[in-house]
Amino acid sequence: MRKLDTFIIGGGLAGLFSALVLKSKHPEKKIAIAAFGAGSLPMSSGTIDFLSRDARGKFLKSPLAGIQKLPNHHPYKKIGIESIKQAVEFFRDFSAEWSLPYDGSLERQTPVVTSLGTIKSAALTQISMDASPLKYAQKIIVVGINGVKDFFPNVLVENLQKIFPQKQIESVNIDFISNPRRDPLILDIARILDSNEGIQKFADQLKSKVESKTMFITPPIFGTQGASSHGAAESLLESKICETTCLPPSPTGIRLQKILRDSLHKLGISILENMKIVSSEIENRRVKSVKTSSGKIFEADRFILAAGKFFSGGIEMNQFNSPREPIFNLPIFFEPSENQWSHEDFFMPQGFEKTGILIDENLKPIDASGKLILENVAIIGEILGGFDFTASGSNSGIAIASAFKAGDIDE
Amino acid sequence: MDNPTVIIIGGGATGLGILRDLSMRGVKTLLVEKGDLTNGASSRYHGLLHSGGRYAVKDQSAARECIEENQILRRIGKSCVEETEGMFVRLESDDPNYESQWIDGCKSSGIKIKKISVDEALKLEPILTSKIVSAYLVPDAAIDGFRLSWQLVDSAKRFGGEIKTYTRAVGIDSHNGKIIGVRVRNRSGEHEIPCDIVINAAGGWTGKIAEMAGLDVGVQPDKGTLLVFNSRLVNRVVNRLHKSGDGDIFVPHGSVTILGTSSMSVPTPEDTSTSRAEVENLMRIGSELIENLPKYRLLRAFAGSRPLYRPKGGAIGREASRGFAIIDHSMEGLDGMFTIVGGKFTTFRLMAEKISDQVCKKLGNSNPCRTASEPIVAEVSSKSRENVQKFFPSFGLNLAANRLGKDRFEKVAKKLESEPESRQLLCECENITRAEFEVIASEETSTDLDDIRRRTRFGMGTCQGTFCTFRAACIFGKNSAIDSTREMLFERWKGIRPVLIGQSLKQAELMRSIYISSLDVNAGGELF
Numbered sequence: 001m002r003k004l005d006t007f008i009i010g011g012g013l014a015g016l017f018s019a020l021v022l023k024s025k026h027p028e029k030k031i032a033i034a035a036f037g038a039g040s041l042p043m044s045s046g047t048i049d050f051l052s053r054d055a056r057g058k059f060l061k062s063p064l065a066g067i068q069k070l071p072n073h074h075p076y077k078k079i080g081i082e083s084i085k086q087a088v089e090f091f092r093d094f095s096a097e098w099s100l101p102y103d104g105s106l107e108r109q110t111p112v113v114t115s116l117g118t119i120k121s122a123a124l125t126q127i128s129m130d131a132s133p134l135k136y137a138q139k140i141i142v143v144g145i146n147g148v149k150d151f152f153p154n155v156l157v158e159n160l161q162k163i164f165p166q167k168q169i170e171s172v173n174i175d176f177i178s179n180p181r182r183d184p185l186i187l188d189i190a191r192i193l194d195s196n197e198g199i200q201k202f203a204d205q206l207k208s209k210v211e212s213k214t215m216f217i218t219p220p221i222f223g224t225q226g227a228s229s230h231g232a233a234e235s236l237l238e239s240k241i242c243e244t245t246c247l248p249p250s251p252t253g254i255r256l257q258k259i260l261r262d263s264l265h266k267l268g269i270s271i272l273e274n275m276k277i278v279s280s281e282i283e284n285r286r287v288k289s290v291k292t293s294s295g296k297i298f299e300a301d302r303f304i305l306a307a308g309k310f311f312s313g314g315i316e317m318n319q320f321n322s323p324r325e326p327i328f329n330l331p332i333f334f335e336p337s338e339n340q341w342s343h344e345d346f347f348m349p350q351g352f353e354k355t356g357i358l359i360d361e362n363l364k365p366i367d368a369s370g371k372l373i374l375e376n377v378a379i380i381g382e383i384l385g386g387f388d389f390t391a392s393g394s395n396s397g398i399a400i401a402s403a404f405k406a407g408d409i410d411e
Numbered sequence: 412m413d414n415p416t417v418i419i420i421g422g423g424a425t426g427l428g429i430l431r432d433l434s435m436r437g438v439k440t441l442l443v444e445k446g447d448l449t450n451g452a453s454s455r456y457h458g459l460l461h462s463g464g465r466y467a468v469k470d471q472s473a474a475r476e477c478i479e480e481n482q483i484l485r486r487i488g489k490s491c492v493e494e495t496e497g498m499f500v501r502l503e504s505d506d507p508n509y510e511s512q513w514i515d516g517c518k519s520s521g522i523k524i525k526k527i528s529v530d531e532a533l534k535l536e537p538i539l540t541s542k543i544v545s546a547y548l549v550p551d552a553a554i555d556g557f558r559l560s561w562q563l564v565d566s567a568k569r570f571g572g573e574i575k576t577y578t579r580a581v582g583i584d585s586h587n588g589k590i591i592g593v594r595v596r597n598r599s600g601e602h603e604i605p606c607d608i609v610i611n612a613a614g615g616w617t618g619k620i621a622e623m624a625g626l627d628v629g630v631q632p633d634k635g636t637l638l639v640f641n642s643r644l645v646n647r648v649v650n651r652l653h654k655s656g657d658g659d660i661f662v663p664h665g666s667v668t669i670l671g672t673s674s675m676s677v678p679t680p681e682d683t684s685t686s687r688a689e690v691e692n693l694m695r696i697g698s699e700l701i702e703n704l705p706k707y708r709l710l711r712a713f714a715g716s717r718p719l720y721r722p723k724g725g726a727i728g729r730e731a732s733r734g735f736a737i738i739d740h741s742m743e744g745l746d747g748m749f750t751i752v753g754g755k756f757t758t759f760r761l762m763a764e765k766i767s768d769q770v771c772k773k774l775g776n777s778n779p780c781r782t783a784s785e786p787i788v789a790e791v792s793s794k795s796r797e798n799v800q801k802f803f804p805s806f807g808l809n810l811a812a813n814r815l816g817k818d819r820f821e822k823v824a825k826k827l828e829s830e831p832e833s834r835q836l837l838c839e840c841e842n843i844t845r846a847e848f849e850v851i852a853s854e855e856t857s858t859d860l861d862d863i864r865r866r867t868r869f870g871m872g873t874c875q876g877t878f879c880t881f882r883a884a885c886i887f888g889k890n891s892a893i894d895s896t897r898e899m900l901f902e903r904w905k906g907i908r909p910v911l912i913g914q915s916l917k918q919a920e921l922m923r924s925i926y927i928s929s930l931d932v933n934a935g936g937e938l939f
Contacts, residue, residue: 043921045929052931059937111938116881116892119938120931135939149835152885155892163936183835245929247881310916311924318705318913320687338687342911346904346926347933352911352919390923393931 010306011035014381021407052393087404117159356385428763434572455715467516497551590747615680711906720753840872
């Protein structure tokens, strides 16, 4: 393989999106992505959450207003508001072009129903997940599927009734699989609804329930491909339908992964599957090459590190107070004290989740004193350090924003 | 229920053993417990059915009790005991003199040991260090404390015994130096239950109960911390052949392995906290037996307090006796009050027998103890297993049969047959069907998910509740799904926090991503 312009490590949301942005803005560049495992998208709901809570856990109505109030060392501030706005635009255009349009904005959260019947907020959601129309519905019907695991309509009815005390909310169960050989998952139903027959079967069982201003809530069953089966189902029922989030594997996350991969394929970018990068060769603060677990070497002018945190193996820590970034051996920010490492409240910001790499304004890795460590590496996504993105509801937003910037500022 | 003759305070293995014993002898007995059963030392330990080998040098009478009870429990509690056998191994660095003392001690205590070659030991347990210099097989086994306890209840109930959980004893009443009743507090308020005899079997809380009656019983809570690993590292109980110390026993349980324990005097049995230092200490010592230990995923750390009996001026910690004591307080002027303290899980039946003998003597009841010969619960027949085989996941059938015992198994089987949806696996790690969960959840004593967890083992396997918490919370129905989810996550988190290192960090990241990002448990209706 001849020397690459950019080599991207990580096949999750950040890695794939950075490749897309880079190739779109700089079509002449030769790029490759090393992916190890399936990436974390099938584990996620596929919504793009920019910021839902402030440091004390208080809900934020506007992600943008929240971002503006963040401290200057937060990755969002390093990326810059302008780039974040452009990232949102770019993502929205891309998703529409690939028939999985996302709705929403940085200024206002969009509501999404979870499978627990709570209302999650996201800056951008697949249009099939946008729960805003619930406001105008008179009758809400939660649709369960007989025999399918991990969706409990009665729980949604109970919890939604607390949010909408005035509305009539009920549940109904429909059939898709009889005599399954194993417990059917929501994903199995989504695969059935990739076909027209599946959509028809769905609509036929619910047609009689439709009254004026009826809205349906379903698990995320409308296909694994794009938004078309959701649109078709809404047309057949002449009603609004919104999908919930669910336990993994999540069809909505899989849909996003699919359009990202399809678009990269079309642009001629190769995704090197199941390729674990284990080390690198560095000279004068520049990475010359990286090496795979099987000893293969890739040279490039620039590298983007999007390897994720602990879950994806971007950071390892086998002893307390000794986190390690295995590829470039970058300095890592972490909370050294036992009391700070975790919080007794599961939902509050956790010290261990703040573990990660610190960056400068160009996403290049720096150490605690601000000294630049590597000149031709950009750090993006979950591996960024200093903040608990999960507690603040910003994982996917950070991924999109940092990936956009890394693609945009190619040197 | 008519007024009981005897009230037992404390729902650990000892109290439950007494409940069964007295009930079988026809004594009307009620047990009260402030929380769920076995929330103290009876579940917060490594689940080892001692062969007695651990005490063979220091305390041979305890060792003898252990081996005798070990053999009895294998007979009467078949479905609670996994007959793993055990291995004692000495490392180069361990004192060779201790080995010869130990061999003599086992011999005189009646513990059958078998010397095996180092090669053979490593063939049986390949994960162990090659620094072993000698190895012996002993009749250790693994035992499930939660399961045994509930089976004791089932057994006692058949003979008229009763329990009240979440019922706290708040006062012990006497008249003219004679017990007249116990005052209890539960959800419905405070009231007195009259009785003739009170047995204080409150484990770590024994001293507090004694205080209520104006008595003084020396109990020193001695905290032990244990680590749980996500796979079966060893197939046998593996003990270090040296003077008993921290972190020198590995016990395999189902799909996990427990490493224990430490020993630290604490002021209160409520202290079940664990620290990074304790985790590191256990890991360091455990790594001497299994060198690759840090590579395996830790699931959680937990701690419990041994209720060590400490007569005035007695020793504490590892030097304290593991024997037990029965105190008849009539000598101190309170007739009808008994206390049982000390001992260990393995000998709970013997302890129950001894105190029941005394209580029966006082009551003029001459019925003999039958607890050593009658199985605790009837076994599930192979025919009823066959009947429902097709509804169970690959190896879930026998696990469920062992967990449930005959009566509940039949109930679960019926549900599986008539409600196809109940065949879903609620907990993949421990192979628990929705039917089993629902049957246990419907019982009156199941007040929250944690009660059901201890009975079914859901959430205790390798995912630590990452997937099954949501399912269980949605199915439970007695509390709101959101509250149940939150409570269960808090409980699981308590044990995960101290071991946030290595691979457990991955699981923690996933768990938080699901419950905070995807399910947003704490979200309100702000957007509408």
